Each structure stands twice: as structure tokens, then as C-alpha cells.
Amino acid sequence: MNRLASETSPYLLQHASNPVDWYAWGEEALARAREEDKPILLSIGYAACHWCHVMERESFEDPLTARVMNDHFVSVKVDREERPDLDSIYMDAVVALTGSGGWPMTVFLTPGGEPFFGGTYFPPEPRHGLPSFKQVLLGVAEAWEERRDEVERSGRDLTEHIRSSARLRPSVDPLTDALLAEARANAAAGFDQRWGGWGRAAIRCTATTSK
Secondary structure, X not given: OOHHHHOOOHHHHHOOOOOOOOEEOOHHHHHHHHHHOOOEEEEEEOOOOHHHHHHHHHHHOOHHHHHHHHHHOEEEEEEXXXXXXXXXXXXXXXXXXXXXXXXXXXXXXXXXXXXXXXXOOOOOXXXXXXXXXXXXXXXXXXXXXHOHHHHHHHHHHHHHHXXXXXXXXXXXXXXXXXXXXXXXXXXXXOEOOOOOOEHHHHHHHHHHOOO
């Protein structure tokens, strides 16, 4: 059992028997990241999320994948229903990085908590244009060791972009029928009529159903 065994969230308890050395979000995890100078691997999901269960089974229960996570990262698991504030902040980061979001959400942070890379579901093996989760882990670990300045600069730039977006003032222009019609047309154009959903997140889920 790992540290999540002492949590009350059903989603976190679901991961208590993983071989991953999970932390819940808090000062203990952040302090360890700073002390050991390791990036944080933040994984956010919720109990009713199908693909969260799939990624757990494929990756978080796998001893080899867990070893890579434990060696190179401080791994933190968050229940989005318990911490919607964190979910919102880091979802903005993933959308800014990839153009889409979803769960499970996987975000890599500096020890100071600044996001620099992220995504949603990653398969256990390369598939449909997606790298395997182990490839992502090793690639991020290598970048952290060999291109630290670039990684930290990306984290600072992304954090400032998110802060700037949060400071934008809402429009005071009236909401007209024409604007509503345009919004509806744009939403309809990006909707997947066969599988449901919008954007690349829908494509990922569609691809994984064929395995």
C-alpha cells in the first residue's frame, strides 16, 4: 500500500495498492520535489472516469512503469471532484499545450508547481500517433536532466500565459442571435457524430476503443 491508503477520496483509495509511490497533493509532496530537485508528475481524474481506470490498469499497476515514475518523479494523484481548483488550473495548462483536455489528465510540473508538459490518456505502447506512457516519462526525465533551462523557461512562459488569460475582462458587447448562431455552428462542426465529443480528446478515445 502507498500513502493514498490514508486518504478518504474513493478515487485516491482506488490507487492505494498501485506500485507507484503516490502522494496526495500537499506540502509533503512539494517539499520532496524541491529537496530532491525532481519534477512532479501530476495525475488528475475521478472515480467514474472510464479512461482513468484504463490508464491505471495499463500503466499505474505495471511494476516497470511504476519504477520509472518512482525513479524520476514525485508522483501526485488528485481527485478532480475533491480539488476542482487544481483541476481547473492545470486543465487550462493542458489545453494551452495541446489544444484539448480531458481525463485522465497528466501534467508535468517543476518543483515549484509550474506546468511545462502535459496531456490526457497515454497508452502503454505507441498507438495511433500517440507515444507510449513510458516514452513520455523517459523523454520528460531526459529533458529535465539535459535541457533544464529550456524546460523551466517553458514553465514560466506557460504560467504567465495562463495568468494573462485569467486577467482578460469579459466582453460588454450584447449577446446577439448572430453570435449564438455562429457559436452553435462552430461547435457542431467540431462534434464527432459517431463517437461523441469534440476535438482531439474524442479522437484519442476513438482510437483506443479499437485495441
